[in-house]
Amino acid sequence: MSLLKLTDLHKSFGAVKVLRGVNLEVAAGEVIGLVGDNGAGKSTLMKTITGVYPVDDGMVRFDDEDVTHLNPGERRARGIEMIYQDLALAGQQDVANNIFLGREPTKRLWGILPSFVDKARIDSEAQKMIDRLGVRIPSIHLPVGMLSGGQQQTIAIARALTFQPKLVIMDEPTAALAVREVQSVLDLIEQMRSEGIAVILISHRLNDVFEACGRIVVLRQGSVIADLNKKETNMNEVVSYIVGAHG
Amino acid sequence: MKLASLLARAHVRAESLAVLIALSAVMAIISPVFLSFGNLFNIILATATYGILAIGATFVISAAGIDLSLGSVLGLASVTGAFLVVNLGLPWPFAIVGCLAAGLAAGAVNGLIIVRGRVPAFIVTLGMLGIARGLALIISSGRGIYGLPEEILFLGQARPFGVPTPVYVLIVVALVAHYILAHTPFGAHTLALGDNEAAARATGIDVRRQRLMLYSLSGLMAGLAGLIFTARVNTGDPTAGLNYELLAITAAIIGGTNLFGGRGSILGTMIGALIMGVLQNGLNLMAVQAYYQQMAIGIVLIAAVWLDQIRSRGRI
Ligand SMILES: Nc1ncnc2c1ncn2[C@@H]1O[C@H](COP(=O)(O)OP(=O)(O)OP(=O)(O)O)[C@@H](O)[C@H]1O
Ligand SMILES: [Mg+2]
Numbered sequence: 001m002s003l004l005k006l007t008d009l010h011k012s013f014g015a016v017k018v019l020r021g022v023n024l025e026v027a028a029g030e031v032i033g034l035v036g037d038n039g040a041g042k043s044t045l046m047k048t049i050t051g052v053y054p055v056d057d058g059m060v061r062f063d064d065e066d067v068t069h070l071n072p073g074e075r076r077a078r079g080i081e082m083i084y085q086d087l088a089l090a091g092q093q094d095v096a097n098n099i100f101l102g103r104e105p106t107k108r109l110w111g112i113l114p115s116f117v118d119k120a121r122i123d124s125e126a127q128k129m130i131d132r133l134g135v136r137i138p139s140i141h142l143p144v145g146m147l148s149g150g151q152q153q154t155i156a157i158a159r160a161l162t163f164q165p166k167l168v169i170m171d172e173p174t175a176a177l178a179v180r181e182v183q184s185v186l187d188l189i190e191q192m193r194s195e196g197i198a199v200i201l202i203s204h205r206l207n208d209v210f211e212a213c214g215r216i217v218v219l220r221q222g223s224v225i226a227d228l229n230k231k232e233t234n235m236n237e238v239v240s241y242i243v244g245a246h247g
Numbered sequence: 248m249k250l251a252s253l254l255a256r257a258h259v260r261a262e263s264l265a266v267l268i269a270l271s272a273v274m275a276i277i278s279p280v281f282l283s284f285g286n287l288f289n290i291i292l293a294t295a296t297y298g299i300l301a302i303g304a305t306f307v308i309s310a311a312g313i314d315l316s317l318g319s320v321l322g323l324a325s326v327t328g329a330f331l332v333v334n335l336g337l338p339w340p341f342a343i344v345g346c347l348a349a350g351l352a353a354g355a356v357n358g359l360i361i362v363r364g365r366v367p368a369f370i371v372t373l374g375m376l377g378i379a380r381g382l383a384l385i386i387s388s389g390r391g392i393y394g395l396p397e398e399i400l401f402l403g404q405a406r407p408f409g410v411p412t413p414v415y416v417l418i419v420v421a422l423v424a425h426y427i428l429a430h431t432p433f434g435a436h437t438l439a440l441g442d443n444e445a446a447a448r449a450t451g452i453d454v455r456r457q458r459l460m461l462y463s464l465s466g467l468m469a470g471l472a473g474l475i476f477t478a479r480v481n482t483g484d485p486t487a488g489l490n491y492e493l494l495a496i497t498a499a500i501i502g503g504t505n506l507f508g509g510r511g512s513i514l515g516t517m518i519g520a521l522i523m524g525v526l527q528n529g530l531n532l533m534a535v536q537a538y539y540q541q542m543a544i545g546i547v548l549i550a551a552v553w554l555d556q557i558r559s560r561g562r563i
Contacts, residue, residue, distance in 0.1 A: 050449065052445075052448060052449055071451070071453065072448060072449060072450070072451045073450075073451025073452065073453065074451070075451075076450070076451045077451070082449070084449060086445070087446075088443065088445055088446035088449040088450070089443065089446055090438070090439045090442035090443045090446050090447070090509065091442060091443065091509070092438070092442045092505070092509035092510050093435075093438060093439060093442060093509070097435065101435070101439055101446070101447070101450040101452075102436070102439075102447070102450030102451040102452045103450070103451070104432045104435055106431075106432060109430070113426065115431045115432060115433075116426075116430050116431065117430055117431060117432060117434075117435060119430075159450075
């Protein structure tokens with residue numbers, strides 16, 4: 001039984017058809033690499049999974065439930081997290097608040113005043129998450145806009161992992177990272193897989209994709225044109241699919 | 248150092264407080280009357296009306312929006328409340344209900360059009376500036392509606408324990424608003440929406456609902472300010488609140504609210520409102536003509552945003 005099942009997804013922006021009938025299944029604990037040319041529709045496809053973009057046609061099933069018409073908040077609550085290509089961080093808010101954005105834990109102040117954001121808890125849990133990821137951030141009280149690109153990417157990753165996700169979508173999570181940090185993201189993916197979390201990794205670095213993923217899916221002009229087992233393919237074949245030179 | 252961290256915890260900018268103190272010191276030197284109790288009450292009393300408006304402005308601007316209709320909606324609320332009790336003879340609570348409902352309704356209409364029609368807030372609230380003022384003039388036939396009941400006048404003119412009622416109202420509303428903006432998910436979502444709308448949406452915040460609520464809240468504040476104004480001058484005045492959006496927005500901005508969203512503090516705004524109050528009061532004491540005062544406020548607004556731009560460019 002698959003965790004995620006996409007059936008015949010269609011999405012256009014005005015006259016531009018970006019997704020033309022995408023079908024895809026992902027099992028729990030599976031790590032798949034999604035590759036394709038610039039503009040192939042990878043990010044758009046992922047945003048239809050998180051609910052940021054509604055689809056024109058087709059169905060998104062997650063954990064045996066039709067989530068096609070749920071909003072992003074409802075889908076996050078069901079365990080779908082995404083690290084966006086542009087990171088989707090609020091630059092003037094601090095690190096801890098960004099990690100808990102949209103999911104602020106609350107308590108009653110003095111036992112009476114309702115929905116008081118439990119900042120102490122946010123801070124301590126954010127610090128724990130950052131420590132677990134083994135990154136150096138000067139302080140969780142800094143606005144994220146003042147951090148480096150790599151540090152910001154780590155914050156986005158921390159946010160995706162804080163709420164026991166079942167599926168984590170990573171859109172170019174290593175683009176801004178130094179070699180050592182890239183390796184730690186790949187290690188992290190391996191760790192998620194062992195915990196039964198499914199991962200969809202989007203990357204233009206095929207080396208990373210081949211290292212982390214068991215399955216490689218190629219998107220071209222809005223359709224899946226290849227769905228390959230890593231053991232039965234090689235880099236040349238994947239590249240030829242990406243550029244449309246295969247067969 | 249200790250003061251700085253205290254201010255930071257209260258989400259207040261040290262600069263705003265320094266400006267307020269410096270300005271007050273200058274006024275005290277220029278005019279001996281300035282520091283008298285009576286005059287200080289005058290300042291706070293004058294501040295109360297647009298201070299409440301500035302609270303609405305702070306919420307909306309923090310979310311990268313704008314509400315230009317605040318002053319006009321204040322006028323509409325004033326007339327509506329007075330009309331219900333004076334012209335229609337309804338019992339006094341209807342003055343309160345009328346003011347608040349008129350403000351809330353105008354704000355909700357703003358919000359609905361902005362959210363549903365995707366019309367820029369600048370245009371919608373500029374339109375509402377005209378609509379609400381026109382409606383206020385129509386309801387009142389262009390004349391003030393006098394003679395409000397005792398119970399309503401209490402809200403504007405009484406001095407329980409020697410302090411004018413509007414001051415109590417301002418303090419209570421400001422504390423509640425501060426709590427909401429600084430310490431609740433609603434406040435966090437407001438700042439996130441102003442900071443990065445796409446991020447807010449991606450993390451599951453319902454940005455449409457958030458916007459609708461923000462403009463409704465802003466309208467409600469204008470309604471409350473209208474009620475206080477009406478009670479203070481004993482008139483449902485169709486010209487009430489003329490140009491007050493200028494005061495409210497300026498107070499919010501000099502209090503540290505980021506015009507482009509993502510940052511805002513009610514306590515900061517209160518300091519901003521007091522700065523405006525001291526400035527106006529000082530100019531009055533120096534017998535500067537009202538025309539020049541308008542100019543002064545406009546200059547302060549532009550200078551505040553300009554300084555903020557210089558600061559943020561220096562940081563990047
Ligand atoms: N919000 C939008 N409005 C209009 N067109 C869009 C929008 N988002 C994406 N597109 C278009 O959809 C197409 C696919 O974009 P998408 O971002 O999904 O590509 P991608 O595969 O992620 O590319 P990259 O590898 O460069 O990130 C592009 O032609 C793009 O211009
Ligand atoms: Mg992309």
